[in-house]
Amino acid sequence: MLTDLTTSRPGTPATGADTAPARTAHEDAPDTAELFARLAGLDDGPEREAVRSRIVAAWLPMAHRIAGRFRDRGESVEDLRQVAALGLVKAVDRFDPARGAFESYAVPTVTGEVKRHFRDRMWALRVPRRIQDLRNRVRVARRELAEHPGGNEPTVAAVAAHTGLTEEEVGAGTAALESFSTLSLDAELPLGDDSYSLAETLGGTDASFDVVVDREAAKQGLRRLSERERAILYMRFFEDMTQSRIADLLGISQMHVSRLISRSCARVRDEALGRRGAAGPA
Numbered sequence: 653m654l655t656d657l658t659t660s661r662p663g664t665p666a667t668g669a670d671t672a673p674a675r676t677a678h679e680d681a682p683d684t685a686e687l688f689a690r691l692a693g694l695d696d697g698p699e700r701e702a703v704r705s706r707i708v709a710a711w712l713p714m715a716h717r718i719a720g721r722f723r724d725r726g727e728s729v730e731d732l733r734q735v736a737a738l739g740l741v742k743a744v745d746r747f748d749p750a751r752g753a754f755e756s757y758a759v760p761t762v763t764g765e766v767k768r769h770f771r772d773r774m775w776a777l778r779v780p781r782r783i784q785d786l787r788n789r790v791r792v793a794r795r796e797l798a799e800h801p802g803g804n805e806p807t808v809a810a811v812a813a814h815t816g817l818t819e820e821e822v823g824a825g826t827a828a829l830e831s832f833s834t835l836s837l838d839a840e841l842p843l844g845d846d847s848y849s850l851a852e853t854l855g856g857t858d859a860s861f862d863v864v865v866d867r868e869a870a871k872q873g874l875r876r877l878s879e880r881e882r883a884i885l886y887m888r889f890f891e892d893m894t895q896s897r898i899a900d901l902l903g904i905s906q907m908h909v910s911r912l913i914s915r916s917c918a919r920v921r922d923e924a925l926g927r928r929g930a931a932g933p934a
Contacts, residue, residue: 681711681714681755682710682711684707684710684711684754685749685754687703687706687707687710688707688747688749688754689749690703691703691704691707692749704744704745707744708737708740708741708744711740711744711754711758712737712740714740714755714758714759714762715733715736715737715739715740715758715762716733716736718736718759718762718763718766719732719733719735719736719766720732721763722766722770725770727769727770732766732769735765735766735769736762736765736766738765739761739762739763739764739765739766740758740761740762742761742765743757743758743761743762744758746761783824783825783828784828786817786821786822786824786825786828787825787828787829788825789815789817789825790811790815790817790822790825790826790828790829791825791829793806793811793814793815794806794811796814797810797811797814808822808823808826811826837849837851837854838851866924869924870920870923870924872923872924873919873920873921873922873923873924874920876919876923877916877919877920880902880912881912881915881916882916884898884902884909884912884913884916885913885916885917887901888913895909895910895913
């Protein structure tokens with residue numbers, strides 16, 4: 653019996669060479685009902701594997717046709733065919749001949765396998781399933797709206813009305829359109845007759861941020877100093893005067909200026925660190 657199945661073409665009755673094959677929905681959808689019936693009655697073993705392989709081989713063109721629908725989406729056709737073939741094998745293993753035609757079960761199974769491949773393996777960034785669905789709906793809607801005669805680039809409101817989504821959801825789907833793939837920071841982008849890399853557009857760490865934090869922390873301590881102490885610190889650290897020059901301007905000794913600077917800095921430091929100095933507010 654296995655010899656008859658191997659030598660006869662799937663979908664062609666073995667009773668006579670002049671008998672025409674049954675018509676199917678697609679040219680790549682063979683009639684494998686007899687093979688499935690045979691498969692259902694076999695236990696695990698070489699004979700069952702041979703029949704199973706024949707079914708998969710007969711339906712492989714259908715799987716390739718489905719894979720072809722997803723070409724030009726960032727994945728090679730050969731890889732898509734492998735994914736579709738995996739979905740076909742799953743469909744053959746799970747199919748129950750008592751529930752109808754195999755094609756009705758295989759097509760959505762194979763298509764779902766290819767879509768899962770794009771959803772789980774092809775995104776450069778991990779995007780939630782809901783956002784992926786929004787992206788697909790927005791992409792289809794924009795294409796359909798652009799096909800209208802005289803249609804311009806669809807607006808967010810137009811896409812929302814076409815899909816039944818909110819404008820916020822359309823915005824999320826539109827943003828996800830640019831998240832399917834990423835560019836290397838070393839990728840060169842054209843700029844007139846010149847080019848630049850993405851890395852050149854990134855800013856560096858601004859050291860002034862630390863200065864801002866320090867100034868904010870020192871404000872309260874500076875306010876608690878006397879007017880003369882604040883003036884001495886200003887002349888020393890902002891006008892870069894020497895202690896001798898400050899002493900001459902104020903009519904005091906250079907040693908006194910040094911003590912005032914040290915004491916004032918200590919009080920401001922204590923205030924910034926949350927430790928009040930021993931002296932009360934000026």
